[in-house]
Amino acid sequence: MKKIYFIYAAVISVALTNCTNDEIVGGEDHGTQQSITDAISIGGNAGKLTRATSNTGTVAEMLDNKFKVYGVKKGDGSNYSNVFKNYIVWSSNTQSPTNPQGANGWEYAGTVPSGILDQITRQYAKYWDYSSDNYHFVAGSPVNCFTYTLDANGDIASASVNGLKGHMTANPGTSGTTTFNPVYIADPVRVPKADYKNEITFSFKRQQTFVRVGVYETIPGYKITKIQFYPYKADEKAWDTTPSDNIVLAVNTSDADGTYFQGASGASATITYDWTGVTPTYTYAYNATGLSKSKNWYGGKLNETGWEMATTSTETTVAKLYGSDQDMASATGYFTVMPTEGTTAQPILIKCDYELTSEDNEEVIKVKGATAAIPSAFTFWKANATYTYLFKISPNTNCTTGTPGTTDPEGLFPITFNAVVTASADGMIEGITTTVATPSITTYQDGSVTDEGITYKYNSSDPKPIYFTAQNDETGALYTLTTGGSAVSNVQVYKLSAEQTEADLIVAAPTTTVTTTIVSAATTIGSWTIPAGSASFTPDAAGYYAIQYQTATSPAAYAYKVIHVE
Numbered sequence: 001m002k003k004i005y006f007i008y009a010a011v012i013s014v015a016l017t018n019c020t021n022d023e024i025v026g027g028e029d030h031g032t033q034q035s036i037t038d039a040i041s042i043g044g045n046a047g048k049l050t051r052a053t054s055n056t057g058t059v060a061e062m063l064d065n066k067f068k069v070y071g072v073k074k075g076d077g078s079n080y081s082n083v084f085k086n087y088i089v090w091s092s093n094t095q096s097p098t099n100p101q102g103a104n105g106w107e108y109a110g111t112v113p114s115g116i117l118d119q120i121t122r123q124y125a126k127y128w129d130y131s132s133d134n135y136h137f138v139a140g141s142p143v144n145c146f147t148y149t150l151d152a153n154g155d156i157a158s159a160s161v162n163g164l165k166g167h168m169t170a171n172p173g174t175s176g177t178t179t180f181n182p183v184y185i186a187d188p189v190r191v192p193k194a195d196y197k198n199e200i201t202f203s204f205k206r207q208q209t210f211v212r213v214g215v216y217e218t219i220p221g222y223k224i225t226k227i228q229f230y231p232y233k234a235d236e237k238a239w240d241t242t243p244s245d246n247i248v249l250a251v252n253t254s255d256a257d258g259t260y261f262q263g264a265s266g267a268s269a270t271i272t273y274d275w276t277g278v279t280p281t282y283t284y285a286y287n288a289t290g291l292s293k294s295k296n297w298y299g300g301k302l303n304e305t306g307w308e309m310a311t312t313s314t315e316t317t318v319a320k321l322y323g324s325d326q327d328m329a330s331a332t333g334y335f336t337v338m339p340t341e342g343t344t345a346q347p348i349l350i351k352c353d354y355e356l357t358s359e360d361n362e363e364v365i366k367v368k369g370a371t372a373a374i375p376s377a378f379t380f381w382k383a384n385a386t387y388t389y390l391f392k393i394s395p396n397t398n399c400t401t402g403t404p405g406t407t408d409p410e411g412l413f414p415i416t417f418n419a420v421v422t423a424s425a426d427g428m429i430e431g432i433t434t435t436v437a438t439p440s441i442t443t444y445q446d447g448s449v450t451d452e453g454i455t456y457k458y459n460s461s462d463p464k465p466i467y468f469t470a471q472n473d474e475t476g477a478l479y480t481l482t483t484g485g486s487a488v489s490n491v492q493v494y495k496l497s498a499e500q501t502e503a504d505l506i507v508a509a510p511t512t513t514v515t516t517t518i519v520s521a522a523t524t525i526g527s528w529t530i531p532a533g534s535a536s537f538t539p540d541a542a543g544y545y546a547i548q549y550q551t552a553t554s555p556a557a558y559a560y561k562v563i564h565v566e
Contacts, residue, residue: 064141064142064181065090065091065116066088066089066090066091066117066141066142066143067089067139067140067143067186068086068087068089068139068140068141068146069084069087069089069108069138069139070087070138070148070156070159071087071138072084072136072150072154072155072156073132073134073135073136074132074133074134074136075132078153078155079153080150080155080156082154083126083135084137086148087123088108088116088117088120088123088143089108089139090107090108090112090116091104091105091107092105092106093105096109096110097109097125098126108123109123109124109125109126110122117143117144128197130193130196132193133192133193134190134191134192134193135190135191135196136155136190136275137188137189137191137202138156138186138273139202139204140161140183140184140185140186141184142181144163145161145162145163145164146160146161147159147160147162155275156188156273156275157273158270158271158272158273159271160268160269160270161183161185161207161268161269161270162266162268163181163183163266163268164183164207164208164264164266164268164269164286164290164338165180165208165264165265165266166180166262166264166267166336166338167180167325167327167335167336167337168262168263168294168297168298168337169263169292169294169298170246170298170301170325171325171327172246172301172324172325172326177326177327178327180208180327180335180336182206182207182208182336183208184205184206184207185204185207185271185282185284186202186203186204186205187202187204188275188280188281188282189201189202189280190279190280205383205384206383206384207284207339207383208336208337208338208339208383208384209336209338209339209381209382209384209385209386210334210335210337210385210386211297211335211381211386211387211388211389212299212300212322212332212333212334212335212389213247213249213322213389213390213391214313214315214321214322214333214388214391215227215247215302215309215310215321215390215393216309216310216311216312216313216315216321216390216391216392216393217309217392217393218311218312218392218393218394219393219394221358221359222356222357222358222359222365223309223356223359224355224356224357225355225356225357225364226354227245227302227309227352227353227354227355228243228244228245228352229243229244229245229246229247229248229350229351229352230242230243230248230250230352230353231295231296232250232251232252232349233295234294237252239351243353244298245301246299246300246301246302246323246325247298247299247301247323248296248297248299248351249261249296249297249298249299249349249350249374250296250297250349250350250351251348251349251379252346252349252507259293259294259295260293260294260295260340260343260346261293261294261295261296261297261337261340262291262293262338262340263292263293263337264290264292265290266290267286267289267290267291267338268286268287268289268290269285269286269287270284270285270287271284291338298325299323300319300323300324300333301323301324301325304319307319307320313392318330318331318332318333321333334386337381338381339381339383340379340380340381345377345379345380346379347373347375347376348373348374348379348389349371349372349373349374350371350372350373350374351369352370353366353368353370354366354367354370354393355367371503372391372502373502373503373504373506374389375506375555375557377555377556378555439471439472439479439551439559440470441471441561442468442469442470442471443456443466443467443547443561443563444466444467444468444530445457445464445466445467446464446525446526447464447526448466456539456563456564456565456566457566458539458540458542458566463539463540464538465517465538466537466539466545466563466565467519467525467528467530467535467536468491468534468535468536468547469531469534470489470549478531478533478534479533479549481518481534482518483516483517483518487550487553488552488553489549489550490549490550491516491535491547491548491549492513492516492548493513493514493537493547493548494512494513494514494545494546494548495512495514495540495541495544495545496543496544496546496562497512499564500544500546500562501562502560502561502562505546505548505558505560505562506558506560509548510548514538514539515538516535516536516537517535517537518535519531519533519534519536520532539565541565543564543565544562544563544564544565545563545565546560546561546562547560547561547562548560549561
């Protein structure tokens with residue numbers, strides 16, 4: 001729609017975007033001259049939205065009704081001079097030369113309303129200066145978190161940002177939710193003389209991340225009445241021996257400092273602006289002071305009084321699926337966390353013990369050492385993004401009901417990694433959503449099923465292949481498998497040098513491959529019909545073998561099933 005300009009010339013508007021840099025929005029050609037009435041104004045064209053300092057509500061409410069702007073103009077040579085020196089822009093419904101939109105607009109001139117920023121009493125209208133070649137603008141919110149620094153030429157060189165917060169350690173209790181106000185930084189904007197009468201769009205990025213971790217169970221005839229999670233020891237690659245009621249994500253990182261996750265209660269950061277390119281940029285770095293680091297990140301607390309574990313991934317009661325914590329958003333289960341950008345992405349591990357109680361309350365089974373892993377492709381927490389990790393306890397393998405580390409066999413009740421969801425910060429999907437579903441891998445060898453159970457055999461004089469299928473764990477549909485490629489549903493079999501869990505293999509992928517063949521036509525062997533599109537391999541010795549199934553591409557991720565051949 002064409003914009004009609006009367007006595008005003010250029011509008012600065014606010015856009016809160018996910019991760020993209022909005023270009024300058026052009027308008028009509030209004031000539032090269034202007035009158036003194038051509039005020040620089042702040043418009044209300046908000047564009048796309050993400051969460052801001054208050055996380056919810058209108059654009060103004062998300063920005064706490066204000067943001068800080070610093071702007072300079074170029075003078076002689078390479079010198080710049082101040083135009084907007086730490087100006088506060090506030091939401092306004094009153095039309096003026098500096099707020100031509102009126103309703104739902106933005107204002108900076110006149111008396112600053114009480115409650116916006118009490119220490120500033122008055123700001124003044126600014127006008128485009130056509131004797132200047134260009135203007136430089138930066139912005140941030142909340143306004144009291146930003147302090148800008150100029151270089152020797154008067155240009156905007158950097159900014160210090162304070163008040164950064166991010167959850168990492170458990171904060172149990174019921175006294176209320178901790179406030180974690182996100183900090184937003186706008187991409188720097190250069191305005192050349194030709195664009196003085198065009199709209200300018202600030203593109204804000206939130207420098208924190210939203211993360212939540214849910215656990216649910218799908219074991220028929222049983223319910224989980226207690227569950228506890230293990231952290232990783234800080235000084236060595238080993239699990240701690242004392243679990244807790246809080247969900248724990250852990251890494252056995254090989255980083256020199258032995259850390260991965262970052263937390264902060266009042267950290268600071270430095271923004272360094274670069275105006276040399278065609279499009280100005282900035283770099284952002286956390287300052288070490290105020291940051292805490294650990295191998296472990298703590299989610300919500302389970303086992304509360306009257307607590308029930310969720311039985312589906314769509315459970316709407318937050319406490320059943322995500323637990324509880326004072327740092328958690330009670331309505332959604334999300335924590336505000338510090339990004340892990342700048343570190344080397346690591347697989348995230350989860351390990352727990354839990355008690356199964358039969359639905360008739362006649363039996364209790366204690367399960368120990370259930371483990372799962374999230375591939376490193378999905379553990380890189382980017383700023384201004386939202387992550388959901390869901391773990392499912394289901395009747396498969398990967399734990400024991402006996403004594404860990406002994407000859408006690410593995411039981412039937414593991415935690416398996418089910419899905420990871422990455423979304424834009426306001427829940428609007430911007431093409432960055434990834435879902436990973438763990439398939440159910442079924443294996444069969446002629447003669448493997450006996451009255452004593454299922455046993456896979458190696459016979460050098462009569463080698464028999466082992467067949468396998470992969471099934472969608474939610475819908476029950478069989479996947480058509482492929483081999484030798486890198487697409488979803490591609491499979492490969494590996495020979496292991498020793499027994500390993502599926503979680504172990506996600507952390508450190510196997511390397512010794514075994515020839516894998518796709519079944520071209522359905523065939524019946526023994527009592528089992530092997531469908532077309534399944535796969536097979538023939539063991540070349542007794543030992544452990546791992547079936548690898550590719551669950552995602554760009555980045556690649558895999559699921560595994562380990563079988564023992566006698």
